Amino acid sequence: MSARPIVIDTDPGVDDALALMLAAASPEVDVRGIIAVAGNVGIDQTAANAAALADLLELACPVGRGAAGPLWRRDTENAAHVHGNNGLGGYELPRSSRELIPGVPLLADLLGGSDEPITVVTIGPLTDIALLINEHADTARQIERLIVMGGGTLDVPGNASAAAEFNFYADPDAAARVFAFDVPITMVGLNATHQALVGPDDLPQLWASGGRIAHLVEHILEDYERAGYGSGGAMEMHDPLAMAIAIDPTLVTTAALHVDIENVGRITAGMAVVDHRHRPGSPPNTDVVMQVDVPRFRALMDTRLAELDRSVG
C-alpha cells in the first residue's frame, strides 16, 4: 500500500514534537511539508522548533512559517505555561539553518502541485487553513481530508477554557471558517485524546534503545509532569493521536455528526458544538473521533519511537 501524502500544520509544542516523531517513524505517511503556526508559543519559536525538529528527524520536506496570530482577534493567548517559553519544555535543539518559506503559499503549492490528494494534519490553531480557504479556495477543495486535533464533546469540552479546547480557543474565527468549508474533516477532540494517555511505563522499547529520541521524549514527559499537566506521569497525547489516525485510521471509531464552532460567545468562544440530534438542518459535516484503541495506540507509539531512536542514533 503506498504511503499517504500528508502536510502537517503545527505549533511545536511538546506534543507536536511527539507527533512529528511519529510521522517521521511511520512508512504509512509521506511528509510533504511542515508549516509552523503561532499557538503554544509565538511564531518565531514555533517556526524555529519546526525547523529544528525536521533536522533532528531527518525530514527532507520544506518547512514553512505560517500565521503569526489569529485571523482577527488581538487578545491572543499562548500555552507557554504548558510547553515552556521555548515551546519544547526547555529542551534545547540545535538551531536549524533551513530557509523558512511563507507558510500559506507553501501549503497552496504543495496541494496544487501534487498529483495525489493530500491529507492535512492540523495540530495547532487553524489560522493557516482558514487563510488558505480565504485566499486559495479552489486549492483548499483539493484537500483529501483534514485531520484536526481540536475541540471536544460535551463530556470533555475544554482545556483552555471551560468550553473550548486550546487550538480552537486560540483562533475561534479560523476554526469556524474551516468547519463551515466543504472538505472532509476528522475531529480529534479532547474526548478522544483524554483516552490516549501515555506514560513512561508504556514505552519500554524506547527506553531500551536509549538514544537522542529517547532522551527528548523523557524530557518532554518529565517537564509536562513538572508543569502539572500530566496524570500520574502519563501525558494526554493530543497531537500524536491525530497523527496516529493518519497512520492507521483503524485505531479509532468515529461518528458522523454536525459540528460548528462558536466564535462570538463571551465565555464560549472556540467551543466545538457537536450536534447529536441528526436534524435535516444540520447534516453531518465531521467524523468525530469517539473511541480509541488505547493498547494499540500505545504499542504504535513505543514501537515507532524506538525504531526512530535507533535510526537517528
Ligand code: RIB
Ligand atoms: O489542546 C491541545 C492542543 O493545544 C495541542 O495541539 C497542544 O499542542 C496545544 O496546541
Ligand code: CA
Ligand atoms: Ca499543538
